[in-house]
Amino acid sequence: MDWQYPPHLFPLAIAAITSASLALLGWRRRDVSGAQAFLGLMGAVTVWSLGYALELGSTKEAVKLLWAKTEYLGIVIVPAAWLIFALQYTGRGRVVTRRLLALLAIEPLVTLALVWTNEGHGLIWREVRLVTWGAFSLLDPTHGPAFWVHTAYSYLLLLAGTALLFRAFLRAPTLYRRQVGAILIGALVPWAQNALYLSGLNPFPYLDLTPFTFTITGLAVAWALFRFRLFDIVPVAREMVIESMEEGLIVLDRQNRVVDINPAAARILGCSISGAIGQPAGQVLAEVRDLAQRYRDVMEAHTEITLKREDRSCYYDLRISPLRDERGRFTGRVVLLRNITKRKRAEEALRAREQFLALLNEITQAALEMPDLPAMTQVLADRLGELFNADGCYITLWDEEREVPIPMAAYGEWRERYRSVDVVPGETTVTASVLAAGRPLVIEDVFNSPYLSRRIAEMFPDRSLLALPLIAQERKLGAALIAFNEPHPFTPEEVRRGEQVARQIALALDKALLLEKVQAQWREAETLRQAAAAITETLSLDERLERILVQLERVVPYDSASVQLLRDGYLEIVGGRGFPDPDAVIGLTFPVPGDNPNTAVVLERRPVLLGDARSTHPPFRRPPHDHIRSWLGVPLIVGDQVIGILAVDGIEPNRFNDRDIRLVTPFANQVAVAIENARLFEETRRLKVFNETIVQGVAEAILIEDARGVLTFANPAAEEMLGYTREELIGLHWSALTPDDERERVERETARRALGITGRYETVLVSKEGQRIPVIVSARPLFEDGRFTGVLSALTDITERKRAEIERERLIEELDAFAHTVAHDLKAPLALIIGFAEVLLEDDAAMPPEEREEFLQTIVQIGRKMGNIVDELLLLASVRSAEVEMEPLDMAAIVAGAQQRLAYLIAERQAQIILPERWPVALGYGPWVEEVWVNYLSNAIKYGGQPPHIELGATVQRDGMVRFWVRDNGPGLTPEEQARLF
Numbered sequence: 010m011d012w013q014y015p016p017h018l019f020p021l022a023i024a025a026i027t028s029a030s031l032a033l034l035g036w037r038r039r040d041v042s043g044a045q046a047f048l049g050l051m052g053a054v055t056v057w058s059l060g061y062a063l064e065l066g067s068t069k070e071a072v073k074l075l076w077a078k079t080e081y082l083g084i085v086i087v088p089a090a091w092l093i094f095a096l097q098y099t100g101r102g103r104v105v106t107r108r109l110l111a112l113l114a115i116e117p118l119v120t121l122a123l124v125w126t127n128e129g130h131g132l133i134w135r136e137v138r139l140v141t142w143g144a145f146s147l148l149d150p151t152h153g154p155a156f157w158v159h160t161a162y163s164y165l166l167l168l169a170g171t172a173l174l175f176r177a178f179l180r181a182p183t184l185y186r187r188q189v190g191a192i193l194i195g196a197l198v199p200w201a202q203n204a205l206y207l208s209g210l211n212p213f214p215y216l217d218l219t220p221f222t223f224t225i226t227g228l229a230v231a232w233a234l235f236r237f238r239l240f241d242i243v244p245v246a247r248e249m250v251i252e253s254m255e256e257g258l259i260v261l262d263r264q265n266r267v268v269d270i271n272p273a274a275a276r277i278l279g280c281s282i283s284g285a286i287g288q289p290a291g292q293v294l295a296e297v298r299d300l301a302q303r304y305r306d307v308m309e310a311h312t313e314i315t316l317k318r319e320d321r322s323c324y325y326d327l328r329i330s331p332l333r334d335e336r337g338r339f340t341g342r343v344v345l346l347r348n349i350t351k352r353k354r355a356e357e358a359l360r361a362r363e364q365f366l367a368l369l370n371e372i373t374q375a376a377l378e379m380p381d382l383p384a385m386t387q388v389l390a391d392r393l394g395e396l397f398n399a400d401g402c403y404i405t406l407w408d409e410e411r412e413v414p415i416p417m418a419a420y421g422e423w424r425e426r427y428r429s430v431d432v433v434p435g436e437t438t439v440t441a442s443v444l445a446a447g448r449p450l451v452i453e454d455v456f457n458s459p460y461l462s463r464r465i466a467e468m469f470p471d472r473s474l475l476a477l478p479l480i481a482q483e484r485k486l487g488a489a490l491i492a493f494n495e496p497h498p499f500t501p502e503e504v505r506r507g508e509q510v511a512r513q514i515a516l517a518l519d520k521a522l523l524l525e526k527v528q529a530q531w532r533e534a535e536t537l538r539q540a541a542a543a544i545t546e547t548l549s550l551d552e553r554l555e556r557i558l559v560q561l562e563r564v565v566p567y568d569s570a571s572v573q574l575l576r577d578g579y580l581e582i583v584g585g586r587g588f589p590d591p592d593a594v595i596g597l598t599f600p601v602p603g604d605n606p607n608t609a610v611v612l613e614r615r616p617v618l619l620g621d622a623r624s625t626h627p628p629f630r631r632p633p634h635d636h637i638r639s640w641l642g643v644p645l646i647v648g649d650q651v652i653g654i655l656a657v658d659g660i661e662p663n664r665f666n667d668r669d670i671r672l673v674t675p676f677a678n679q680v681a682v683a684i685e686n687a688r689l690f691e692e693t694r695r696l697k698v699f700n701e702t703i704v705q706g707v708a709e710a711i712l713i714e715d716a717r718g719v720l721t722f723a724n725p726a727a728e729e730m731l732g733y734t735r736e737e738l739i740g741l742h743w744s745a746l747t748p749d750d751e752r753e754r755v756e757r758e759t760a761r762r763a764l765g766i767t768g769r770y771e772t773v774l775v776s777k778e779g780q781r782i783p784v785i786v787s788a789r790p791l792f793e794d795g796r797f798t799g800v801l802s803a804l805t806d807i808t809e810r811k812r813a814e815i816e817r818e819r820l821i822e823e824l825d826a827f828a829h830t831v832a833h834d835l836k837a838p839l840a841l842i843i844g845f846a847e848v849l850l851e852d853d854a855a856m857p858p859e860e861r862e863e864f865l866q867t868i869v870q871i872g873r874k875m876g877n878i879v880d881e882l883l884l885l886a887s888v889r890s891a892e893v894e895m896e897p898l899d900m901a902a903i904v905a906g907a908q909q910r911l912a913y914l915i916a917e918r919q920a921q922i923i924l925p926e927r928w929p930v931a932l933g934y935g936p937w938v939e940e941v942w943v944n945y946l947s948n949a950i951k952y953g954g955q956p957p958h959i960e961l962g963a964t965v966q967r968d969g970m971v972r973f974w975v976r977d978n979g980p981g982l983t984p985e986e987q988a989r990l991f
Contacts, residue, residue: 012066025058045097050090056083064148070139073148081124085117085159088166095170113166120159132156167200257325257346260332263339265290277316277325277346308342313349324353365506368396369513382521383428386418389514393489394420396510397503401471401492403427405440406518407485410667414440414487421492422470430468437462440488443476449508450476451499473497475504477511481519489514550687554584557680561657562586564676565669568660569636573599573607574645574653574684580607587658593633610642610654616670617642620663639664643673645681655680710784710804716797718743718759730784730806732777746774748781762790762800774804783807842871873913896935900928900973903935904961907942911950920950920957929963931971945975954978 029051036048060080067073092113096105120133127133132155140149174193257274259267270285270293278285278293285293310329315322326347332340371392386404394402401421405414413434419427432438442460443450452458452474455466460476471492479486489511554572561570569587571594573580579598585591599607606626609617622629622640629637639659645652655677659665710727714720723738731738731746747755751772758768767789774782785805791798849856849864856864904924908915915922949959958978965971 012068022062025055025062029055049086050094053083053086053090056080057087058083068146070137070148073139073146074137077148077150078124078127081121084163085120088163089113089117092166092170095173099173099176101173116159116162120155123155127153133159164200171197255348257344257348259290259293259344259346260341261290261344262341267293268341274344274346277323277348308339323348323350325349365396365510368392368510382525383417385517385521389489389517390418390420390424393491393510393514397475397491397507399491400494401469401490403490403492404487404514405490406487406522407440407444407479409485412441414438417487433464436464438465439474439476439490443478443488444480444485447478447480449478449504449511450474451504452476453496453498470494473499475499475507477507477514479511479515479518481515484519486515486518486522550684550691553683553687555586557655557683558584558586561655561673561676561680564672565641565657565665567657568664569658571656571658572645572653572680572684573656575601575611575651580611580654588633589636590633597633606640606642607654607656610644611651614644614646614651616644616674618665618667618670634658636660638662641665641669641673643670643677645677645684647681647685652681652685710806712738712743712802712804713791713799714743714802715799716763721799727804730776730782730804731774732780737777748773748775758786758788759800762788763797765790765792765797771807783811839875842868842875894934895932897930898933898935898938900931900938900963903939904928904942906939907946910943911946914947914950918950918955918957920953920959922946923958923960925962929965929971931963931973949975949977949979952977952979 057080060076060083064073064076064080067076093105093110123130123132132153134150134156135153136151138149139146141147171193254271254273257277258269258271259274260269262268267285267288267290270282272282275282275285280293307329308331310327312327314325314327316325317323326349328345328347330343330345332343371388386406390402390404393399393404399420401419401423403416403420403423404418406417407413408415413432416427416430418424437460439450439452439461450460452460455461455469455472455474456463458466469492471494473493473496475491477489477491479488489507491507557572558570561567567587569585571582571586571588572584574583575581578601580601582594582597585594588594599605601611602608604626605628606617606619606622617640619625619640622637628634629640637658638661641657643655643657645654655673657665657669657673710730711722711724712720712727713722720738720741720743723733723735725735727733727738728735733741743755743759744752754770755772758770758772761768769785769787771783771785774784776782783806785807787803787805789801791801846868849861901924908922914920946959950957953959954977960976961974962976963971963973
C-alpha cells in the first residue's frame with residue numbers, strides 16, 4: 010500500500026489522540042449524568058479524526074474512498090451524541106429514553122447504509138475524483154442529495170444541543186457557566202469550520218479542516234475538565250428540578266392568576282397544568298375555596314392544611330412567599346405545598362406508640378408497686394381495656410395442676426362479678442383454648458366458635474373477642490381477653506399490639522406470681538419456724554403435745570387434729586384438739602397393721618389424704634370420729650423410724666389438698682423431732698434424778714473436773730470432807746485442793762486420764778481449814794465424741810484407817826517389847842522350876858525331906874509368879890476386846906489383892922508396905938486398877954531400897970478427880986529414863 014505524509018497529517022493524529030483520551034475519561038466517569046453521551050461523542054470524533062488521517066495518508070483513490078466511508082462511522086454519531094450530552098448535562102436526562110435513542114439511530118443507520126452502497130445509487134457522492142494539491146493527492150467528492158439531507162439533520166441536532174447549552178449558560182451560576190462556556194467554545198469551532206468547508210469558503214481547497222479543529226475542542230473540554238471540574242460538578246436544570254419536585258409549586262402574579270404550576274401541584278389540586286396556567290387562583294383552588302379566600306391577600310405565611318382525597322385525608326405544609334424583581338418590586342407570590350401526610354401518620358403512630366409504651370410502663374409499675382396479685386391484675390385489665398377502647402377486658406390465670414381457669418380481674422360491666430364466675434370441670438374455655446394454641450385467637454362471633462362453650466358465651470354480653478395467651482418462659486400463666494359487645498374485625502395492628510402487651514403482662518404476672526410464691530413460701534417457712542419455736546419452748550412432753558396441736562392450726566387450719574404415737578404395735582392418741590369430747594379420744598388405739606388409714610401412713614411412710622373419709626372407711630361414721638369428712642395423716646419419722654402420725658380432720662369433704670400436705674410434712678418432721686427430744690429429755694431427766702440421787706447419797710466424795718482441771722461438780726460428801734460448800738468448790742482448780750508435795754503426783758495421774766487410762770491411787774487433799782486429808786482416789790476419764798472432756802473422781806477418806814495403821818504399828822511395837830519382857834520374865838522362873846525339878850528327879854531318893862519340901866515350896870512360888878505373869882498377859886489381851894463397866898472402887902480390897910499376888914516377892918525382899926487408914930471412893934474398872942497397883946508395887950519392890958520401904962496413898966483433886974500415888978525409897982529415874990518410859 011502506498012502512503013503519503015502531508016504536514017497536516019500530524020495535527021489530525023493529535024486531535025484523534027486528544028479525543029480518545031477524553032473518551033477514556035468519559036468511560037471512567039460514566040456514572041455521572043452526561044458522561045456516557047460525552048464518551049460516545051468523543052469516541053465518534055476519534056473515529057472521524059483517525060479515518061480522515063488515514064484518508065489523507067493514502068495515495069490511491071479506492072483506499073481513500075474506503076477510509077472516507079469509515080469516517081462516517083463517527084460522523085453520523087456526533088450530532089446525536091451531542092444532543093444527548095446536552096440533554097443530560099442540562100438536567101433533562103429523563104427525556105433520553107430508549108424510544109428517543111431508537112429514533113435518533115434511524116438517520117445514522119440509513120446514512121451509513123447509503124454511504125457503503127453509494128456506488129449503486131450515488132446519493133451520498135455523485136462523483137468522486139482524485140486531485141493533486143501541491144505534492145499530495147486528495148479526494149474531491151461531489152455530494153449527492155442524501156448527503157445534504159444528512160447535513161441538515163445533523164445541523165438541526167447540533168443546533169438543538171447548542172441551544173440547550175446556551176440557555177444553561179445564561180441561567181447557570183458562575184462555576185457552571187464557565188463549564189458550559191468551555192464546552193460551547195469547543196463545540197462551535199468545529200461546526201463553524203465545517204460550515205466554511207461545505208459552503209466553499211474554505212481557505213484550503215479540497216481539505217476539510219473540521220477534524221483538525223477537534224484539537225481545539227479537546228483543549229476546551231480539558232480546560233473545563235481540570236479547571237472547572239467537569240463531571241465532578243454537573244449542573245441540574247431548574248426546570249427539571251421544578252418538574253421533578255415532590256412539593257407542589259404554584260406561581261401567582263399580582264392579579265392572583267396562576268402563571269406557573271409544576272406537576273406535583275397539579276396532582277395535589279387535581280387539575281391539569283395547561284388548564285391551570287392563566288386561571289385565577291380561586292378557580293384553580295376550587296376544592297379548597299376557603300383556603301384560597303383565607304390567604305388571598307396574604308403576602309407571606311407558613312401553616313399546615315388538610316385536604317380530603319377520596320376516603321382519606323392528606324396533610325400539607327403550606328408556604329407563601331412574595332416574588333420581587335431585581336428592583337425589589339412585588340411581582341407575585343410563590344405557593345409551596347409539601348406533602349407531610351407521612352410525617353403526620355408517623356406522628357399519630359408515634360403518639361399511639363407513646364400511649365402503648367405508657368401502658369406497658371403502667372403494667373411494669375403495677376407489677377412493681379401493687380401490693381398483691383388481685384390489685385395488679387385489676388390495673389392490668391383496666392389499662393388494657395382503655396388501650397383498645399374495648400367494652401370489656403378479662404384477666405384469667407391458669408391452674409396447671411387442676412387445668413381450670415381462675416378469674417382474676419375484669420374491665421367493664423363484669424368488673425365486680427368476674428372473680429365469682431364458676432367454671433364447670435371439663436368445659437371448653439377461651440383461656441384453655443388460647444393456651445393450647447400458644448398464639449392469639451381472633452373470635453369474631455363467640456356464638457360460632459369452637460374455643461368456648463355456649464354456656465359461657467351466653468353468660469357475658471360480649472360478641473367479639475381477642476384472646477391473648479399469657480406465657481412466660483414456657484409457663485402457661487393465663488389469658489387476657491379483649492372484648493367488644495358488637496362484632497369487631499380485629500386489625501393485624503391490634504393483634505400485633507395485643508401480642509406485645511400480652512408478653513409484657515405475662516412477664517409482670519410471672520414476676521408477681523413468683524414474688525407471691527416466694528412470699529407464700531416465706532410466710533409458710535416463718536409459720537413453721539414460729540411453730541417450731543413455740544413447740545420447743547418447753548421440754549415437757551404433755552406441754553409439747555398441746556403446743557403442737559395449737560401450732561398445727563396455724564400451718565393448716567383444721568376442725569380437729571390428734572397426735573398418735575406408735576406403742577407396742579398400736580397407734581395411741583396421746584393428744585387431741587377440736588373434738589366434741591377430747592377426753593373420749595385420748596388413749597384410743599389403732600392396731601398396726603389394721604383396717605384403718607393410719608396403718609397406710611405408718612407402713613407406707615407417706616402422707617395419706619382422704620377426700621371423703623366416710624365413703625372409704627366406715628369407722629369415720631361412728632363417734633368420736635363421726636364429724637370427720639376429710640382426713641389427712643402424715644407420718645412422724647425420726648431418723649429411719651416411724652414413731653407415730655399427725656392426723657388432721659375436716660368436717661367438709663375435700664377440705665385438704667396437696668398444698669396442705671406440702672405444709673404439714675415439714676411440720677410433722679419437726680414435731681417428730683420435738684416429741685423424740687421431749688421423750689429423751691424425760692428419760693434423761695429421770696436418769697439424771699436417779700443418778701443424782703445415787704451420787705448425792707453415796708458416802709464417798711464425788712468430784713468432776715473438766716479438761717482444764719476446773720471442778721464442775723461436787724456432791725454433799727465432798728462438801729463434808731473438804732469443808733467447802735458446793736458453790737465454793739465449783740470453779741476451783743484441782744491444784745487448790747492439793748498440797749505442794751502431792752501436786753506433781755496428781756499431775757501425772759491427770760495426764761494418764763487424758764490418755765483414757767482409769768486409775769486408783771492414794772494422795773492427800775487439803776481442807777478449807779488447811780487440814781491434810783488422806784484419800785484414795787478412783788479416777789475415770791470422761792470422753793464425748795472421742796474428745797477428752799474431764800475426769801470423774803471418787804474420794805475415799807482413809808484418815809481413820811491411817812490412824813488405825815499407826816496404832817497397829819504402835820501396838821506391834823509394844824507387843825514386841827512386851828513379848829520380850831514376858832519371855833525374859835518367864836524364862837528365869839521357868840529355868841528355876843526346871844532346875845529344881847531336875848534335882849528332885851535325880852536326887853529324890855537321897856534328898857532329905859526338909860530339903861525336898863524347900864525345893865517344892867520354891868517351885869510353887871516360882872509357879873505363882875509365872876501365874877501372875879500369865880494373868881497380866883490375859884488382862885492385856887482383854888483391854889481391846891472386853892466390855893468394861895465403870896463402878897465405885899473398894900480400893901482397900903483391890904490393894905490387898907495386889908499384895909496377895911506379890912506376897913512371895915514381898916517376903917523375898919522383906920518389903921515394908923505402909924497403907925492409909927481409909928481410901929477415898931473413885932469410879933473405875935477393878936481388874937485394870939488392880940493390875941496398875943501390881944505394876945507399881947512390883948517396880949517399887951524391885952527398884953526400891955534394901956529393904957524396900959513403900960508407902961501408898963490417895964489425894965482428892967479440886968476437880969473431883971482422885972489421884973493415887975506410890976512412894977518408895979529407891980534412887981528414882983533420870984529424866985532420860987522417864988522420857989523413854991512414859
